[in-house]
Amino acid sequence: MRNTLIILIFFVAGLFFGLFAFLPDGLDGEEMTLYVLYLLLFLVGIGVGANRDTLKLLRSVNFRIFLIPLSVILGTFLGTFVYSLLDPSITLRECWAVGSGFGYYSLSSVLIKEIAGESLGVIALLSNIIREILTLLLAPLLSRIFGYLAPISAGGATAMDTTLPIITRSIGTEYAAVSVFSGLVLTLLVPFLVPLIL
Amino acid sequence: MITVIVLLIAGILVGFLLRNYRRIIVLSAKLTDAAIFLLLFFLGVSVGMNQQVVSNFRNIGLQAVLITLLATLGSVLVTYLFYRLFFRDR
Numbered sequence: 001m002r003n004t005l006i007i008l009i010f011f012v013a014g015l016f017f018g019l020f021a022f023l024p025d026g027l028d029g030e031e032m033t034l035y036v037l038y039l040l041l042f043l044v045g046i047g048v049g050a051n052r053d054t055l056k057l058l059r060s061v062n063f064r065i066f067l068i069p070l071s072v073i074l075g076t077f078l079g080t081f082v083y084s085l086l087d088p089s090i091t092l093r094e095c096w097a098v099g100s101g102f103g104y105y106s107l108s109s110v111l112i113k114e115i116a117g118e119s120l121g122v123i124a125l126l127s128n129i130i131r132e133i134l135t136l137l138l139a140p141l142l143s144r145i146f147g148y149l150a151p152i153s154a155g156g157a158t159a160m161d162t163t164l165p166i167i168t169r170s171i172g173t174e175y176a177a178v179s180v181f182s183g184l185v186l187t188l189l190v191p192f193l194v195p196l197i198l
Numbered sequence: 199m200i201t202v203i204v205l206l207i208a209g210i211l212v213g214f215l216l217r218n219y220r221r222i223i224v225l226s227a228k229l230t231d232a233a234i235f236l237l238l239f240f241l242g243v244s245v246g247m248n249q250q251v252v253s254n255f256r257n258i259g260l261q262a263v264l265i266t267l268l269a270t271l272g273s274v275l276v277t278y279l280f281y282r283l284f285f286r287d288r
Contacts, residue, residue, distance in 0.1 A: 007238050014239035018246020033240045038205055040233040045209015046226045050217040067284055071277040079272025083265050090261060098262075099269040110237040111202070118248045119258060121241055126262035127269070134270055146278040149285065153277035154270050195202045 004129060004162070007106055011125065037114055041191060044107065048188060053180075065178065069185040072102065072153050093197055094120055100193040101128035102156030102186040103135070103163075108194055115198045131156060135163045140170040148172070152179045157190060159183035 080095035094116065101108030105128030113121025135158065139151035148171040155163040160183025168176045216222050245251050251258065 007235065010235045010239045011242040014242020014244075015246040016242075017239075018243040018248075019252065021247070033237055033244075036233050036237055036240075038201065040230065040237065041202055041205040042209040042212075043226050043230040043233060045206045045211075046213035046216070046223065047209075047230060048206075049210035049213025049215075050223045050226075051213075052217065064284060067280050068277065071280040072273045075273035075276030076269045077272070078276060079268035079270070080265055082272070083268045087261065087264075095265060098265055106234045106238065110234070110241060113241050113244070118241070118245045118251050119254070122245055122251060122255075123258055123262045123265070125238075125241065126259060127266045130263060130266040131270055134266065142274060146274055147281050147285075149277050149281045150274050153273045156273065191206050192203060 004132065008129075033110075034114060037110055040107070040110070044191060053184070065181055066185070068149060068152060068178065068182045069189075072156055072182065072186060073100075073189070075153065076100070076102065076156070094123075097194050097197045098124045098127050100197060101131075101190060103128050103131040103158040104156075104187055104190045105129045105132070108190055111191065111194045112198065115195060132158045132162055135159075136166050139163065139166045143170045148175055149178075152182050155179070155183060157183055157186040160187060 076099040077096055080099035081092060084090060084092040084095040097112055097116065098108075098120065101112075101124055105125050108128055109121050109125035112124040131154070135151065135155040138154065142150035142154055151163070151167045151170055152159045152175070155167055158164075159167055159179045160181075164176065164179055164183070167179050213223070213226075
């Protein structure tokens with residue numbers, strides 16, 4: 001949650017700069033952001049490659065556990081598909097790209113902004129922050145109605161870190177590893193899925 | 199967007215090779231945070247300068263809320279289906 005606040009502060013600070021045009025002409029960062037984004041992706045890759053847990057997790061689990069992140073992907077695509085039918089102003093691809101953040105708002109929003117523009121970037125930022133907040137609020141209720149996998153599913157990529165405490169509090173610490181696994185798989189998929197969809 | 203995927207894979211390989219150099223890995227994690235903060239600041243800037251987005255903000259906010267509700271509901275329901283089909287024997 002602390003990180004979410006910091007990120008929102010940076011976004012809102014930028015928003016005010018942009019709105020009131022404190023920045024001199026030509027300093028809107030268009031060119032620079034692209035290179036910073038490339039650097040970011042490389043750094044995200046380093047984090048993934050250096051993470052000892054990644055390999056350990058992938059080795060230690062049976063096939064069935066992959067069904068959990070798979071169901072999150074299918075469900076997210078299904079839900080956002082329904083939305084694209086209801087709202088003609090947004091395409092199915094755009095809806096799927098926004099959904100494919102799975103709560104990982106920082107990376108998905110900057111990626112989407114770069115590929116599809118500010119408007120969809122903001123939708124992705126808000127949407128994925130809301131997914132995290134929804135999970136924090138609803139985890140206990142969801143687990144009572146839909147069983148122990150539900151909060152893990154709602155949490156998406158955040159099930160490995162920011163929503164993990166509330167998830168384990170509502171379904172028990174014995175499922176922490178499952179939660180981390182699902183969140184990790186989804187987190188790894190975000191930077192691949194978003195550009196592939198758009 | 200090939201660049202994105204190539205850079206990611208290159209990063210993963212470099213990270214894997216350097217995984218025992220904790221100093222470099224910690225530094226790259228800090229740089230990752232800094233890059234994210236910078237990019238979100240500039241996302242804010244370009245949003246603020248984009249009249250179309252600013253005047254549509256309520257609409258965009260509503261879209262974000264509805265997409266998320268459906269995405270989360272869809273996830274929970276499909277996971278529940280999988281749970282009934284594959285996990286109930288636990």
